[in-house]
Each structure stands twice: as structure tokens, then as C-alpha cells.
Amino acid sequence: MALIKHKSATVSDVHGNSAKRDRRVIRSSRQIDAAFVELLGRRAYGNIRVSDITKKAGVGRATFYAHYSSKDDLLSSQFRRIVAPMLAAQRNDFCPLDATAFFAHVTASPQIYRALTGPEAGRAPRILRDCIEQRVRQALPERASRTVADSFDIQKVITTRFVATSLLSVLECWVESNACEPAQGLQAIFSKLVGGGLALLAAQDSKMPSGQGAGSNF
Numbered sequence: 001m002a003l004i005k006h007k008s009a010t011v012s013d014v015h016g017n018s019a020k021r022d023r024r025v026i027r028s029s030r031q032i033d034a035a036f037v038e039l040l041g042r043r044a045y046g047n048i049r050v051s052d053i054t055k056k057a058g059v060g061r062a063t064f065y066a067h068y069s070s071k072d073d074l075l076s077s078q079f080r081r082i083v084a085p086m087l088a089a090q091r092n093d094f095c096p097l098d099a100t101a102f103f104a105h106v107t108a109s110p111q112i113y114r115a116l117t118g119p120e121a122g123r124a125p126r127i128l129r130d131c132i133e134q135r136v137r138q139a140l141p142e143r144a145s146r147t148v149a150d151s152f153d154i155q156k157v158i159t160t161r162f163v164a165t166s167l168l169s170v171l172e173c174w175v176e177s178n179a180c181e182p183a184q185g186l187q188a189i190f191s192k193l194v195g196g197g198l199a200l201l202a203a204q205d206s207k208m209p210s211g212q213g214a215g216s217n218f
Helices: 002-040 050-057 061-067 071-086 100-108 110-117 124-142 153-177 183-207
Strands: none
Touching: 002 050, 002 061, 002 071, 002 110, 050 061, 050 071, 071 100, 071 124, 100 110, 100 153, 100 183, 110 124, 110 153, 124 153, 153 183
């Protein structure tokens, strides 16, 4: 009986220690994320070091690297987790993304996006573009079959890059010009820019002889 009680206590201790570790992991992750966002509100991404983040978060470098491999990994993780879901797939429009929620986030947090796209942003614009391209690749197969999503591979690659860079261009221009355009207005500009371009591309494809792809025109 004593042995059974001892085993039960040991199992309970293991589960208790595991729960404590899980809570510590979650707490340290939240501290790192919050510190990073706070720093982005004060300085450009390129001027932020891992040591700045750990100091602000009140954690050690080992703790930081237990969560993220680098500062770039932290940015990529936050963007994919928080921002990418704001880019909704559109099935019945030539523009594959409804970025209204994203633009609302931009207009509510202009300093953060200024830190990520300004002249001292470092690798941030490339990281954002890669994350947006990943979301575009996910969105394209969700669209109706009439779109360029079913076209040749090189066209898919170009389409993905075109959509991502167009979204970043709207974002960067809004930040640089200190514009007051609301989220709906930014989405309208983005939709016209991307939708118009992809509509022309689809129209060109429909006029090509059978067996001739857009890639032959490059």
C-alpha cells in the first residue's frame, strides 16, 4: 500500500512539475513577444538586437533561443501567427486576398509598421513578403477554377510575388506618406491593383491557342 501511495505521489509530482514548466514556457514566450512589440513601437527593426529583447522581457538569452532561433524567426513567427490570419482568401474576386483586417491593424499601429518597412528596417520587408507569399499560396487553391491558380507553375510563382509585393507597396506608401486612408480604402486600392492585373492575365490566357502557356511569352 505504501508503495502504491509512493508511486501515486511521484506521478503527481511529475505532472505538477510539467504543468509548472508549461506555465513558465508560456509566460516567457508572452514576455518575449510583448517586449518585441514594445521595442518596435520605439525603434526600427534593424536597430533591435536580441539582447534588447531579452533585457526588455526580463529573460536570459538561453530562454530566448529556447523559443526562437533568431530575431528574424521571432518576427516571422509573430507575423504568421497574428497577421497572416487577417489576410482572408477570396473565391469570387480576381484579387485573391481580402486584407481589410490587416489594413485596419496597420492603421491602428502605424509606428510598428514604420519600424518594419522604413529605411532602417533591415531584413523585415523580405520576411514580411515571404510570410505574405505563403498566405497567398494557401489562398490561391481556395479560389474558383477560372483564375490563374490553375495555370502554369511559373505563372503561379509570379502571381504570388505580384500579390505579395503589391500588398507591401500599399502598406509602405501609406506609412511613408502619413496618409489617412482608412482600411476599406486601402483594400479598395489593393483590390483594384491586383485584381485588374490578374484579370488581364486571365484574359490573355483565354486568348492563347490550346497548348500555349503564358510561360512561352517570357
